[in-house]
Amino acid sequence: MLIRSSSDIVPSEITPRGVFERRREFLKTASGAALGVALQPLSAAIAGEKLAAAVKSPYSTLETPTPYKDVTGYNNFYEFGTDKTDPAQNAHTLKTRPWTVSIEGMVKHPRTYAIDDLIKLFPLEERIYRMRCVEGWSMVIPWLGLPLASLLKQAEPLGSAKYVEFISAADPKTMPGVSRRLLDWPYVEGLRLDEALNPLTLLAAGLYGEVLPNQNGAPLRLVTPWKYGFKGAKSLVKIRLVDSEPRTAWMKAAPSEYGFYSNVNPAVDHPRWSQATERRIGEFFKRKTLPFNGYGDQVAQMYAGMDLKKFF
DSSP: OOOOOGGGSOOSSSSOHHHHHHHHHHHHHOSOHHHHHHHHHHHTTSTTSBOOOOEEOTTOOOSOOOOHHHHHHSOOOGGGOSSTTHHHHHGGGOOOSSOEEEEEESBSSOEEEEHHHHHHHSOOEEEEEEEEOTTSEEEEEEEEEEEHHHHHHHHOBOTTOOEEEEEEOOOTTTOGGGGSTTSOSSOEEEEEHHHHTSTTOEEEEEETTEEOOGGGTTTOEEEOTTBBGGGSOOSEEEEEEESSOOOOHHHHHOTTTSOSSOBOOTTSOBTTBOOSEEEETTOSSOEEOOGGGGTHHHHGGGGTTOOTTTOO
16 A cells, blocks of 8 residues: 655645644733633634643553654545545534533443533543554554543443444534445444453543544544554444444445454454555554554453454
8 A cells, every 4th residue: 555655645634733823822812811711612622722631641652653744634534535635634524512422322321421521521641552554554643532441430331231332423514425325324333341441442532632633533532552443433422332243334344354353463464455564654664563553461361262363
């Protein structure tokens, strides 16, 4: 697969980053407290604005993060187009406020949260994760988010709950790709309950210390760093506890190519290419792909005894 150099990648947002910087300065210097108060609720929802200080996570890698413009300008988000640069160009149409996320299904305490209330409910953590795409490219991304386990434990899954289903928004008015039947919308992903409760599993609301840009899955997305990137459902609206394995979007589209587990595994090739190596965005040479994307110490025990070529 051809990987563009960082010089070929389009700017990260429709509004240039410099405009955001000038807006911050404006908020600092504008006269009248009323103006600042009026703008404050809105600023929390705008990509490029700072999020509240986050706790540093011990789960972070020490690797150098991929540049912001690459993280936000080279994405998979089919709701906004199939080219890697389409999301950055098209996702300005997504409206992330008001927005709600529901926790439902086999739980004692189902609840619907306004997104800003959910973000305030738990301290945000900064986690610098290696991320691996099934097409062979990778990044290192400093996410800001809350552990999914904290939210699920508050909801109290019933004993019959075995899996967690994640459902994304699918609004053809704000997501032009939904009008094209490339996938069975809405985008659905799933995890086994123990995977969802693993300390590495994150609900990300930001990156690089700032509100999550639309093209990266605003306002809330799933991050599972030991799995291929397509498992990270974006723009979440529902999290459901269920008793059977969810049929995910890519499993429906191409079951021989995209399995339910989708753990990063250099020993299991995609039917159309090898997964043994990867190219980190911004680097020329390829590197060896690590089992579980290098997170084996934290997750390998969940798959003990499983045939990882069968359950791929």
